[in-house]
Amino acid sequence: MLVKTHGAAVTGIDAIPITIEVDISRGIRFFMVGLPDNAVKESQQRIESVFRIYNYEWPGKRIVINMAPADTRKEGSAYDLPLAIGILAGDQQISDSIIGDYMMMGELSLDGSLNPIKGALPIAVRAQKEGFKGLIIPKANAREAAVVEELDVYGAENMQQVIDFLNGKPMLEKTVVDTHQEFMEGLHGCEIDFSDVKGQESVKRSLEIAAAGSHNLIMIGPPGAGKSMLAKRLASILPPMQLSEALETTKIHSVAGKLGGNTALLTQRPFRSPHHTISDVALVGGGTYPQPGEISLAHNGILFLDELPEFKRTVLEVLRQPLEDRLISISRAKFALEYPASFTLVASMNPCPCGFYNHPEKRCVCSPGVVQKYLSRISGPLLDRIDIHIEVVPVPFNKLAEAPTSEKSHEVRERVIKAREIQTLRYKKHPKIHCNAQMTSKLLAQYAVLDESGSMILKNAMEKLDLSARAYDRILKVSRTIADLEASESIKSHHVAEAVQYRSLDREGWAG
Template sequence: MLVKTFGAAVSGIHAVVITIEVSVSPGIRFFMVGLPDNAVKESQQRIESALKVSEFKWPGYKIIINMAPADIRKEGSAYDLPLAVGILAASGQISQDLLSKYIIMGELSLDGSLQPIKGVLPIAIKAKEEGFKGLILPMSNAREAAVVKGIDVYGAENIRQVADFMAGMNNLEPFVVDTEQEFAGIFADGEDDFADVKGQESVKRALEIAAAGGHNLIMIGPPGAGKSMVAKRLPGILPPLTLEESLETTKIHSVAGKIGSNTSLITRRPFRSPHHTISDVALVGGGSYPQPGEISLAHNGVLFLDELPEFKRTVLEVMRQPLEDRHISISRARSSIDYPASFMLVASMNPCPCGYFNHPDKKCVCAPGAVSKYLGRISGPLLDRIDLHIEVVPVPFSKLGTAPAAEKSEVIRERVMRARKIQAQRYSGHQGVHCNAMMSSRLLRQYAVPDEGGSQILKNAMEKLGLSARAYDRILKVSRTIADIEGMDAIQAHHIAEAVQYRSLDRSGWGG
């Protein structure tokens, strides 16, 4: 008998429906074709054991399995369940009436229980697009897939439950997720708050500007000045994710296998902080079986690189293109995969190897030329792509206990959201542009034109600091954001002046 079941293959953050044809006929041996990898080929042993433990029979006939389309490589153990169900249906042990209505995916254990799989959300979205009635998945993946409305998502603990469901027993209930409830309370009390940061008003101002315009930022200061502390509080002042952003972010984390069994949607903006020993592939994505890297896992959120000069030069240089294009293309001989990578880069660094160059109290003990050599680990093109350079000065001990109460993250976030609302209205007719940091040169000439005084200040800064054309654009973008925070249509001289001062590494006095 010949039957068909349906699964899905994930490529990038999108899924493709896979038709699994199973033929059971007189003869012997087991054949599997359709470009399966080793993990798929090894499914025979897992399926045979799972069926026997679940009191089914392994057919004593010739079994031929074709996985179409045959030119797409089938990877991983997630095809165990649809293969097993196909074998049971083709051998007459279960009914095949419902097979065409569902996409079935899951990894089998030897005892017949189901293990979680990756990439469930893209599969659920594809199932809805293709008109399937629903999905049958491991129970631990059901919550994640249930955020897609319009299809039934059934979670099963073992293959026996799936077989009973195919026999018409209503033993499985559709999983339901309330997306509004998922988004409720995303800024709960107890998270890192800017109210806990003593002093550092200039740094907090820079982070507010960065959050309001989606700008990249780098902090330079001695150890213990508070760089990491304020960076970790940045997500708390960013606007909440929209449902569209949440779905896209969740798809990436789903493909990477980063979604927990109790999570359906990622409702908080990601904050990724990889160690400086990370490889370039782990940062941007790739590998033998391409997976999203840290820059994609930080999509719609923050990528924090602590101690930036300690990262390998090759690792930092591969970020240059994604910072501009906001996506990363991973090319292989047979295919090319695109991952989104629209993130805010926030970096921190010491000013020199000992950490005390330009310190108000402590003396730098680095050898002559060590400072410029240390800063030289970060290329000029990468620094040009960072909008704000802010110097972090340690808070004196005398002010740590007497500093007045600082603004809460909630208050700062309200100003950020007002500025973002202005930008959303401004760029409503421009696809792919949501904030000032995304402006093209054409949009800069349209929306970021300074007044006469601002133009003169910018001209002087360009001449004295020797700034590049890219730095010129960055200053205009930051000044546009400062004006938006103040609710002003025109960019004035003081907006340009403040934006220029956030180019610390372009000023004399740095680099030894």
């Protein structure tokens, strides 16, 4: 008897439907075709064990299983459930009347319980698009999948519950998640605040500009000056995510298996801080079994690289293309994938190996030329792609001893949101442009026009600092953001002057 069950394979951050065809006829052999990997092939032993637990018989017949489309590689153990149900239905041990109405995925334990799977959200999205009545998955993934509207999602704890449900016993309850309410409740849950940082007003100003225009930023300063503390608080002043951004970010974390057990929707912008020993594949994604890298896990959020010169040169250089294109293309012999990577890069570094070059009180002990050699670990093309360079100086004792007096995050965030609203209105005819950092050359010529005094300031800076054409564009983008924070329609000379000041590493004082 031929029976078909339905599952899905995750490629990139999307899923494609997989039809599992089970044909049971006279004979004694077991065949599984359709490019299954070893984890899929090993499902036979897990399924046989579960059948014994629940007193079902393994068919003593010829079993042929085809996983269509047959030219798409099937990976992982999440196919256990549809395979087991297909075998039972093909042997007429359970009813097959409603099997075709549901997509199902789940990994079986030897005792029949269902273990969590990766990619439940994109699988649910595909099930809804394909017109399935519902999706049956492990209970641990049910809330994650239930954010998809117009799809009945059933979470099962073990295979027997699924069998009873398919046999007409209403043993499974539909998981219901109010996506809008879940989204709204999680928007304002940041525990850290800008007011925790004492002093550093100039750095806070640069972080506000970075948040308002989604600009990349690097902080240079001695150890203990507060670089990491400031970077972590940037997330508290970023504008809240839109629902579409939250869904896309959740899909990425779902595919990577990074969602918590009871998490339905990621509502806070991600903050990723990989260690400097990270490999280039771990940063950009890929691998034998392709997974999103750290730059994709930071999508719609912040990628913080602490101690930037300590990262391997090859790792830093792979950042160039995603910083420009805001997605990462991974091409290998057997597959080609694209992962979104629209993140704000925040980096920090010491000015030299000892950490005290340009320190106002402590003396640098590095030998001549060492400072330049240390800075040269970061290539010019990568620095060109970082809009804002800011020096972080140590906070004096009298500032540290004062009671907190600086603005709270929600006050700064209100200004950032107003600036982003101006940009949203400005780029409403450009669906792929959402903020000033994403402006193309054509949009720069239209929206970043300088007056005569502003042009003269920028001309002098270009000649004195020997800046590249890309740095010229970056200064214009930052100038436009500073003007937006002041709700100014035009870019004034003081906006340009401030933007030029955020090119610390281009100045001669940092040449070693």
